[in-house]
Amino acid sequence: MTATTEIDKVPQSASVPLLQADGVTMRFGGLTAVNKVSMTVNEGEILGLIGPNGAGKTTFFNCLTGLYKPTEGQVRLSGVELPPKPRAVVKAGMARTFQNIRLFANMTALENVMVGRYCRTSSGALTSILHGPKFKREEEETRTRAQELLDFVGLGDSTEHLARNMPYGNQRRLEIARALATDPKLVLLDEPTAGMNPLETRQASDLIFKIRDTGLAVVVIEHDMRFIFNLCDRVLCLVQGETLIVGTPNEVQSDPRVIEAYLGTGIDDDDDEQDTP
Amino acid sequence: MITLPQIPHTAIVRHASKAWPLGLAGAGLIIIGSLLSWSYDPQVLGDLSISVNPGGLQIMAIALALLAVILLVTDKGPLTWLGQWADTARGLRALADWTLIFMTMVVVAITFEAGGLINVQPGFWISFLGAVLLFAASRLVLPKETRNLAEALLPGWAEILVIVVLMAALLFGTAYALNLTDAWEFVLFIVFATGLVITGTRAGLLSWLGHVSLRRKRELILASFAVAFCFPLTQGGSDANMSIASQVLVFAAAAMGLNIVVGLAGLLDLGYIAFLGAGAYVGATLSTSGFATIGWKPPFLVVVLVAACFTATLGLIIGTPTLRVSGDYLAIVTLGFGEIFRLTMFNLDGNNGPDLTHGPNGIPAIPDLTFGSFNFGDTHYLLGIPLARFSNYYFLLLLLLAFIILVFHRLNTSRIGRGWVAIREDEKAAEAMGVNVFGLKLLAFATGAFLAGMAGAIKAHQDVSVTPDQYIFLESAFLLAAIVLGGMGTIVGVLIGAVILKLLPEKLRFFSDYRLLLFGLLLVLMMRFRPEGLVASRRRQLEFHEEDEELAVRVEGDIAEEVQA
Numbered sequence: 001m002t003a004t005t006e007i008d009k010v011p012q013s014a015s016v017p018l019l020q021a022d023g024v025t026m027r028f029g030g031l032t033a034v035n036k037v038s039m040t041v042n043e044g045e046i047l048g049l050i051g052p053n054g055a056g057k058t059t060f061f062n063c064l065t066g067l068y069k070p071t072e073g074q075v076r077l078s079g080v081e082l083p084p085k086p087r088a089v090v091k092a093g094m095a096r097t098f099q100n101i102r103l104f105a106n107m108t109a110l111e112n113v114m115v116g117r118y119c120r121t122s123s124g125a126l127t128s129i130l131h132g133p134k135f136k137r138e139e140e141e142t143r144t145r146a147q148e149l150l151d152f153v154g155l156g157d158s159t160e161h162l163a164r165n166m167p168y169g170n171q172r173r174l175e176i177a178r179a180l181a182t183d184p185k186l187v188l189l190d191e192p193t194a195g196m197n198p199l200e201t202r203q204a205s206d207l208i209f210k211i212r213d214t215g216l217a218v219v220v221i222e223h224d225m226r227f228i229f230n231l232c233d234r235v236l237c238l239v240q241g242e243t244l245i246v247g248t249p250n251e252v253q254s255d256p257r258v259i260e261a262y263l264g265t266g267i268d269d270d271d272d273e274q275d276t277p
Numbered sequence: 278m279i280t281l282p283q284i285p286h287t288a289i290v291r292h293a294s295k296a297w298p299l300g301l302a303g304a305g306l307i308i309i310g311s312l313l314s315w316s317y318d319p320q321v322l323g324d325l326s327i328s329v330n331p332g333g334l335q336i337m338a339i340a341l342a343l344l345a346v347i348l349l350v351t352d353k354g355p356l357t358w359l360g361q362w363a364d365t366a367r368g369l370r371a372l373a374d375w376t377l378i379f380m381t382m383v384v385v386a387i388t389f390e391a392g393g394l395i396n397v398q399p400g401f402w403i404s405f406l407g408a409v410l411l412f413a414a415s416r417l418v419l420p421k422e423t424r425n426l427a428e429a430l431l432p433g434w435a436e437i438l439v440i441v442v443l444m445a446a447l448l449f450g451t452a453y454a455l456n457l458t459d460a461w462e463f464v465l466f467i468v469f470a471t472g473l474v475i476t477g478t479r480a481g482l483l484s485w486l487g488h489v490s491l492r493r494k495r496e497l498i499l500a501s502f503a504v505a506f507c508f509p510l511t512q513g514g515s516d517a518n519m520s521i522a523s524q525v526l527v528f529a530a531a532a533m534g535l536n537i538v539v540g541l542a543g544l545l546d547l548g549y550i551a552f553l554g555a556g557a558y559v560g561a562t563l564s565t566s567g568f569a570t571i572g573w574k575p576p577f578l579v580v581v582l583v584a585a586c587f588t589a590t591l592g593l594i595i596g597t598p599t600l601r602v603s604g605d606y607l608a609i610v611t612l613g614f615g616e617i618f619r620l621t622m623f624n625l626d627g628n629n630g631p632d633l634t635h636g637p638n639g640i641p642a643i644p645d646l647t648f649g650s651f652n653f654g655d656t657h658y659l660l661g662i663p664l665a666r667f668s669n670y671y672f673l674l675l676l677l678l679a680f681i682i683l684v685f686h687r688l689n690t691s692r693i694g695r696g697w698v699a700i701r702e703d704e705k706a707a708e709a710m711g712v713n714v715f716g717l718k719l720l721a722f723a724t725g726a727f728l729a730g731m732a733g734a735i736k737a738h739q740d741v742s743v744t745p746d747q748y749i750f751l752e753s754a755f756l757l758a759a760i761v762l763g764g765m766g767t768i769v770g771v772l773i774g775a776v777i778l779k780l781l782p783e784k785l786r787f788f789s790d791y792r793l794l795l796f797g798l799l800l801v802l803m804m805r806f807r808p809e810g811l812v813a814s815r816r817r818q819l820e821f822h823e824e825d826e827e828l829a830v831r832v833e834g835d836i837a838e839e840v841q842a
Binding site: 065067086087090091095096098102103104105106107108111114115116117118119120121123125128129131135138139142160161162164165178179182 | 683684687688691692693695696698699702703705706707708709710711712713714720724816819820823826829830832833836837840
């Protein structure tokens with residue numbers, strides 16, 4: 001079974017949402033970074049997560065992927081509760097990228113993606129040392145699959161380049177390819193277009209559509225509003241750790257509270273002006 | 278090498294044409310002088326007193342001069358094809374430096390050994406003048422552009438021939454060096470060899486060999502093992518050097534095992550010697566020694582496996598709680614473990630607990646190994662050459678080392694190896710990508726312990742006795758120093774490091790008092806000037822030079838070439 005077929009296959013059961021987060025709360029001492037946030041993601045959906053700086057978006061991501069153990073609440077993937085352990089979360093089918101790129105800088109592009117295959121292969125020390133049949137088969141599969149994914153994200157020519165030598169935009173793509181290598185059902189992208197120029201941003205949204213078209217669900221954190229409203233089926237807006245609104249891009253875009261959260265209220269502005277004579 | 282005030286470039290260009298005759302004259306003088314007598318005293322430095330009968334040091338001087346001639350004629354003579362590829366200018370400069378250092382050290386050696394500068398004969402001064410001329414000539418040679426060595430292709434048989442010749446030279450050189458009884462001669466030979474290697478590096482020979490070794494990996498590995506295998510045959514039945522050589526092999530085997538833990542998984546283990554010790558104690562207590570405390574006497578292959586499994590279990594027991602801490606904390610915990618092991622062995626003497634190890638007396642009189650009718654203590658003959666006790670152990674240890682290298686290499690190039698690199702690069706990201714961080718660390722720890730256990734079981738028989746004071750912290754530190762010096766995560770580097778750290782003190786008894794001081798100094802200098810070690814692993818080099826863009830680009834080129842090969 002090649003993993004391509006797995007990506008191409010659109011899962012059948014639509015009754016249970018793919019991802020269901022219930023009342024996720026994260027407190028650091030007295031500070032509540034995320035407060036009772038609930039979210040559902042359906043199969044094949046692109047969901048945007050927006051909010052001003054410090055709203056708790058990345059913290060929420062970390063809670064979902066097991067990097068943080070949420071103080072309260074639970075996360076279910078396909079109806080199964082996820083333990084707060086990154087490895088278990090990946091194995092269950094949820095992969096992520098990082099806001100500040102965290103590639104393995106001194107590995108080549110191909111090796112980076114091959115590391116992503118780690119959790120889907122199981123050759124142990126013994127078969128690796130003896131070069132047993134399983135080792136050969138898995139190495140071959142891993143390499144082929146990694147190359148496929150590099151082609152998929154448009155890095156097919158950069159296979160042997162060191163991650164640290166790659167241009168910024170390509171590093172973002174590589175991180176996505178590495179996440180896809182874990183055969184996820186859902187990918188979480190943390191600011192995939194941060195620092196990109198308009199052309200690169202458009203290419204990024206093309207890539208995300210392409211990922212969705214293979215049957216995966218995608219959750220995107222982003223600050224670029226045009227990007228997010230063009231891309232997403234639904235958008236969730238977080239403000240100060242709490243859900244402000246969930247809805248279609250149109251609903252969210254026209255909601256005065258969202259504008260207020262980002263720009264402040266008119267009255268506040270007036271106050272500011274009065275304060276600075 | 279030697280920093281001198283820079284000669285103005287215009288002056289070099291003006292006098293460049295003089296470099297060739299000057300250099301040839303210098304080389305000629307070195308050769309003529311070497312054929313004359315160097316010293317009045319025939320007793321010192323292997324007799325340099327007879328004319329037209331050059332001693333060892335004189336032959337070395339002639340060899341350096343001939344190499345200089347070759348480098349010189351590539352600019353003008355019939356060897357210009359070689360000059361296109363080799364950077365003869367840089368090579369000549371390094372060669373001239375080292376020839377001068379060599380000659381200077383010879384005069385110091387004669388002065389010390391024979392008692393005064395008066396013992397130096399005119400022949401030597403002629404050679405010395407030659408070395409000075411050569412040095413001057415090398416400064417006048419213009420820097421040159423060379424072609425890309427990756428494109429320097431020889432016919433297959435020629436490349437293999439080069440490998441064979443170099444390996445033969447290595448074998449001959451090692452055997453020669455080990456047979457030198459005089460410390461000064463040994464040091465001078467090391468200077469000579471270092472000069473050759475550095476000249477080769479500067480001239481591009483080493484990087485060409487790098488390209489060849491990519492194309493001819495199999496032949497190179499075979500040749501290396503053939504050389505190592507042939508080494509006892511060069512000793513003519515003498516066991517003195519074989520004793521040193523087999524100790525070097527035990528040390529190298531342990532260093533290679535530790536290299537999995539430190540070099541691949543990136544875990545700083547300061548108590549590794551305890552695993553070697555545990556293996557040795559298992560080997561001793563299960564041997565047929567009259568002092569062994571356990572009645573079970575299984576065949577040796579079983580003992581090796583038991584020892585390895587025992588130490589691996591020990592590794593798991595130590596590792597499970599401690600591998601959750603990282604960096605400095607792990608180093609301290611393993612340091613403590615090493616001490617606990619030593620003190621435990623020291624105290625299991627019947628007074629403080631069960632009498633397992635006879636405390637500080639250890640377990641002596643461990644008999645030699647026997648495989649069927651093959652007794653390791655007896656002298657055996659191969660091609661008519663007698664091979665005594667230590668040669669037998671040498672062959673066994675060579676097999677073990679080959680096995681450890683195989684394990685190291687195959688783990689490194691598997692999914693597990695990729696996982697280890699990912700952990701070293703970014704542990705959090707590795708975890709988030711589904712890499713079993715804790716499991717892989719534990720695996721490295723247990724594998725390292727397993728291999729050390731095997732080496733220890735053999736070491737017990739080779740050393741005849743096992744005592745706690747053989748397994749002190751200093752030994753762990755030395756193993757680690759061999760890895761750092763040679764190059765973390767590499768095979769060749771760690772082997773070189775192990776040889777340097779174990780062989781030099783054996784041959785240079787006179788500096789054994791300053792051993793720690795000198796190695797400490799050496800390590801400090803390495804950390805300052807070449808933190809990645811003598812032979813750098815590509816990945817480690819990148820890690821140590823995060824800012825070096827040029828290096829990254831060069832490495833990328835190497836990777837591309839490797840993929841093609």
